[in-house]
Amino acid sequence: MSTQDKDEMLRTFTAKAEAVSCVVEEVPSMAKAFDYVVDLCGKKEACKLLISGCEEALSKKAEGLCETKQAKLVAAPNLNKKDFGSLKKKCNDNGFVCIDEGMRDHLAGTDIGVALCQGGIADTGTVILDSDSEETRLATMISEIFVAVVPKSKLFANTYEAEDVVSKLIGKDPSYTAFITGASRTADIERVLALGVHGPLEMHVLLLDK
Amino acid sequence: MQKAHDLKEYREEVGQALDNEFLRKAMDNFARAYPQGRAKAFAGMDAAALIAEIAEAKDESVSHMEELYQEFKKNAEAAGVKVHRARTAAEANEIIADIAREENCKNIVKSKSMTAEETLLNHHLEAEGLQVTETDLGEWIIQLRHEGPTHMVMPAIHLSRDQVAGLFSQVTGSNQPNEVEKLVKVARRELRQRYVDADMGISGANFCLADSGAIGLVTNEGNARLVTTLPRVHVALAGLEKLTPSLHDALRVLKALPRNATGQAITSYVTWIKGQSECKAAEDNKKSYHIVFLDNGRTAMSKDPLFKEVLRCIRCGACANVCPVYRMVGGHQYGHIYIGAIGLILTYFFHGRDKAKNLVKNCINCQACKAVCAAGIDLPRMIKEVLARIQDEEGHELESRLLSKAMSNRRFFHGLLRSARYAQKMFGTKTSADHKGKYQRHLPMLLSKEHGFREIPKLADTPFRDKFPKLREKVEHPRYVVGLFGGCAEDFLYPEHLESGMETFKGQRVDVRYPMSQTCCGLPLMMMGETTTERDVAKQNIRAFDPAELDYIICHCPSCASHLKGYPNLFKNDPEWHLLAQRFADKVIDYSSFVQEELEMGKEHFEQGGPRAAYHSPCHLCRGMGVHEAPRKLLGTGGYDYVEMKEEEVCCGFGGTYSVKFPRISSQILKTKLDHIEESGADLLVTDCPGCVMQIRGGLDKRGSKVKVRHMSEALAERKKPGGGHP
Numbered sequence: 001m002s003t004q005d006k007d008e009m010l011r012t013f014t015a016k017a018e019a020v021s022c023v024v025e026e027v028p029s030m031a032k033a034f035d036y037v038v039d040l041c042g043k044k045e046a047c048k049l050l051i052s053g054c055e056e057a058l059s060k061k062a063e064g065l066c067e068t069k070q071a072k073l074v075a076a077p078n079l080n081k082k083d084f085g086s087l088k089k090k091c092n093d094n095g096f097v098c099i100d101e102g103m104r105d106h107l108a109g110t111d112i113g114v115a116l117c118q119g120g121i122a123d124t125g126t127v128i129l130d131s132d133s134e135e136t137r138l139a140t141m142i143s144e145i146f147v148a149v150v151p152k153s154k155l156f157a158n159t160y161e162a163e164d165v166v167s168k169l170i171g172k173d174p175s176y177t178a179f180i181t182g183a184s185r186t187a188d189i190e191r192v193l194a195l196g197v198h199g200p201l202e203m204h205v206l207l208l209d210k
Numbered sequence: 211m212q213k214a215h216d217l218k219e220y221r222e223e224v225g226q227a228l229d230n231e232f233l234r235k236a237m238d239n240f241a242r243a244y245p246q247g248r249a250k251a252f253a254g255m256d257a258a259a260l261i262a263e264i265a266e267a268k269d270e271s272v273s274h275m276e277e278l279y280q281e282f283k284k285n286a287e288a289a290g291v292k293v294h295r296a297r298t299a300a301e302a303n304e305i306i307a308d309i310a311r312e313e314n315c316k317n318i319v320k321s322k323s324m325t326a327e328e329t330l331l332n333h334h335l336e337a338e339g340l341q342v343t344e345t346d347l348g349e350w351i352i353q354l355r356h357e358g359p360t361h362m363v364m365p366a367i368h369l370s371r372d373q374v375a376g377l378f379s380q381v382t383g384s385n386q387p388n389e390v391e392k393l394v395k396v397a398r399r400e401l402r403q404r405y406v407d408a409d410m411g412i413s414g415a416n417f418c419l420a421d422s423g424a425i426g427l428v429t430n431e432g433n434a435r436l437v438t439t440l441p442r443v444h445v446a447l448a449g450l451e452k453l454t455p456s457l458h459d460a461l462r463v464l465k466a467l468p469r470n471a472t473g474q475a476i477t478s479y480v481t482w483i484k485g486q487s488e489c490k491a492a493e494d495n496k497k498s499y500h501i502v503f504l505d506n507g508r509t510a511m512s513k514d515p516l517f518k519e520v521l522r523c524i525r526c527g528a529c530a531n532v533c534p535v536y537r538m539v540g541g542h543q544y545g546h547i548y549i550g551a552i553g554l555i556l557t558y559f560f561h562g563r564d565k566a567k568n569l570v571k572n573c574i575n576c577q578a579c580k581a582v583c584a585a586g587i588d589l590p591r592m593i594k595e596v597l598a599r600i601q602d603e604e605g606h607e608l609e610s611r612l613l614s615k616a617m618s619n620r621r622f623f624h625g626l627l628r629s630a631r632y633a634q635k636m637f638g639t640k641t642s643a644d645h646k647g648k649y650q651r652h653l654p655m656l657l658s659k660e661h662g663f664r665e666i667p668k669l670a671d672t673p674f675r676d677k678f679p680k681l682r683e684k685v686e687h688p689r690y691v692v693g694l695f696g697g698c699a700e701d702f703l704y705p706e707h708l709e710s711g712m713e714t715f716k717g718q719r720v721d722v723r724y725p726m727s728q729t730c731c732g733l734p735l736m737m738m739g740e741t742t743t744e745r746d747v748a749k750q751n752i753r754a755f756d757p758a759e760l761d762y763i764i765c766h767c768p769s770c771a772s773h774l775k776g777y778p779n780l781f782k783n784d785p786e787w788h789l790l791a792q793r794f795a796d797k798v799i800d801y802s803s804f805v806q807e808e809l810e811m812g813k814e815h816f817e818q819g820g821p822r823a824a825y826h827s828p829c830h831l832c833r834g835m836g837v838h839e840a841p842r843k844l845l846g847t848g849g850y851d852y853v854e855m856k857e858e859e860v861c862c863g864f865g866g867t868y869s870v871k872f873p874r875i876s877s878q879i880l881k882t883k884l885d886h887i888e889e890s891g892a893d894l895l896v897t898d899c900p901g902c903v904m905q906i907r908g909g910l911d912k913r914g915s916k917v918k919v920r921h922m923s924e925a926l927a928e929r930k931k932p933g934g935g936h937p
């Protein structure tokens with residue numbers, strides 16, 4: 001594929017992802033991606049800024065679940081050991097908790113879920129995520145912000161172009177594969193669009209150079 | 211859901227829906243917004259080609275459903291999945307209840323599944339003492355209200371934020387504001403707890419991939435991911451028609467499904483699951499995973515040469531989105547469990563004749579659903595076929611039998627129309643200056659006051675067939691030899707349309723024939739489900755016209771024209787008549803296309819500088835015949851100042867016998883049309899169909915509007931310069 005085609009694909013991906021309210025940034029390295037995560041976490045006010053529901057009056061049981069959540073939490077279960085170590089250090093330096101397992105203990109919600117994706121689909125602004133690990137599934141669902149890191153080299157023009165990669169992912173036994181395109185959304189009340197009905201309220205895509 | 215015992219009760223329920231102001235407004239806003247969203251989502255794509263590919267691939271899958279099932283089962287079982295097969299809805303529910311018992315589950319979270327709605331799964335599980343929570347926001351709302359969905363994709367589209375706030379206040383025991391954003395967050399937190407408590411998750415499946423044994427789930431909220439992740443048991447319920455050979459087939463459907471459903475390029479989540487994925491709530495860290503396939507008549511349907519096409523449906527809900535009747539009455543009155551055009555058909559097969567018999571009559575046959583269907587299903591035709599089956603099973607209704615009987619004999623039928631001319635004298639004609647002699651003064655007895663929304667025209671003193679011999683011109687060296695197909699409305703009600711047509715042909719060297727043995731096209735018979743007589747009259751018409759002699763068979767009524775074009779479909783099992791029908795159908799053309807595309811008359815033939823004219827595009831012209839440009843160009847040629855109006859291609863609410871059966875719906879659809887016409891600022895409304903003329907002119911005159919209504923032939927004849935012959 002020519003450089004021109006690659007650039008075109010990058011532009012398409014960015015436009016399509018932004019069209020579904022994603023924030024898209026290009027990052028030169030994993031280290032920069034982690035800086036972005038830490039910066040985002042710092043700016044974010046835990047469980048309030050995004051009106052995730054904690055201040056709403058709820059039934060007692062749901063209220064109870066909400067109270068189990070305290071410090072700012074970053075979950076990144078699918079990074080390799082070295083990368084996780086580096087993210088964890090940056091988080092700790094800023095006073096955030098960073099975990100790569102035990103998501104079931106945090107079902108009330110985490111602040112940020114980070115995942116390294118297996119691919120991206122330009123014409124819909126979609127990321128492809130191997131979600132075989134339950135921790136990965138949960139980290140990317142119960143976080144208020146989902147940060148997806150996608151290597152630029154793994155962008156595909158459309159779903160048909162990504163078919164081989166997806167086929168391989170689906171063919172494993174067992175396998176749990178996700179296409180994710182923007183935050184969790186609904187328009188079930190009066191067709192008014194609302195983000196964050198069950199999953200993330202925000203999605204950020206970091207397009208990684210390497 | 212359908213509870214009405216007869217048509218009268220059904221009409222009463224429809225009436226209540228029409229009186230529900232919030233519903234009407236919500237539906238209307240949706241109907242206006244949807245076409246733009248869809249067009250934007252498909253921009254730059256060849257939607258028609260994609261739809262044709264999907265139709266072909268689905269047909270292929272449906273014809274190999276059993277093999278696909280065996281292949282899927284083998285692959286899924288190899289991955290540790292338990293595959294079940296239910297012959298009936300009750301059996302599916304039993305299987306799932308058994309799984310809950312065996313796996314010792316008490317709390318169930320569900321993601322959206324129309325198949326589970328079909329089997330009324332929740333009722334069954336709740337009766338077994340299980341707690342079931344719908345997690346899709348819309349489904350949760352309607353579950354709390356103990357009602358069924360009113361749309362396949364947006365189940366709670368009929369409810370206002372106030373109603374939802376009231377409901378959530380009850381659930382939480384605290385007062386909730388009527389702000390959508392906040393209500394969504396309340397649901398987020400309340401439902402999160404339900405996932406935590408759940409030991410079983412039930413999902414549907416949009417795709418079941420035979421070559422891998424994986425399923426695909428398409429959602430926006432992401433609830434299916436939590437439903438299939440947190441509880442230790444997962445049960446997926448899928449109709450057999452969801453089986454598809456491979457990922458590629460699923461990806462193809464995925465290109466159309468979200469675009470057609472909600473105007474999205476793709477949904478937020480598409481999830482592919484194979485085998486026993488990791489689950490830390492399960493003893494061995496492995497999810498217990500069951501897939502239940504539901505037959506419930508699908509296998510039989512897949513073998514039915516006519517109805518197997520119905521199994522192509524990908525449940526996008528678009529057929530409801532564009533339906534003018536759904537727009538008026540909403541899903542509770544326009545479906546039983548499945549909603550929209552597809553719902554009218556599936557109700558008969560999945561829920562029986564009793565639930566379907568009134569519903570199927572409520573199709574106005576405007577073809578909008580067919581034009582938008584992501585799988586290219588001929589929905590209007592299927593609906594009429596269901597109606598015909600119900601009539602055959604239950605006995606034909608008296609009025610239907612009478613019509614059928616009358617129409618089977620042309621002489622008798624036309625005699626009846628002629629004598630009706632005298633009979634209508636007792637209703638009198640209007641005497642006011644504007645309406646003089648045009649309309650019946652009193653409504654005929656069989657029509658109730660609900661029919662008073664438009665003026666009813668009186669039959670012509672002399673039908674066209676009696677005038678024709680005098681009107682016919684002798685043409686030397688004709689450019690075209692054409693047969694006129696009049697149709698009942700043109701021949702007996704509006705002969706002036708055909709006369710005007712003859713006027714526009716003058717000097718164009720068109721040799722016109724009017725075969726006297728032609729009769730009704732048969733569309734009203736199809737609408738009534740009288741398929742046998744429908745075929746009989748088709749044969750009479752095919753015999754009446756000799757395609758070898760004629761270049762074209764011209765129709766001033768596009769409903770007739772599109773029905774004539776469909777004659778070959780009536781003789782699929784009769785090769786000889788099929789061939790004759792095809793030769794006949796190939797010659798059929800509508801009046802506007804003939805004048806614009808064949809005669810190619812230019813501005814020089816018409817006085818220019820005419821009044822502002824809006825155009826109403828008849829359903830059977832734009833969708834039935836695929837004609838969009840010709841009439842609009844023709845208005846310009848004819849010297850009119852064409853002004854665009856809103857929703858030109860949306861039905862006017864006539865639908866032939868429909869407006870007699872459902873006058874209140876017809877009147878409401880008409881009202882929107884009349885508003886658009888008056889807003890456009892046009893002096894004149896031109897259309898191409900006698901039915902639309904009757905409906906729209908009757909409605910405008912009833913309103914006392916200044917806007918005049920003309921058939922295209924009249925509009926052209928009025929501005930045609932004398933002479934100006936073709937060289």
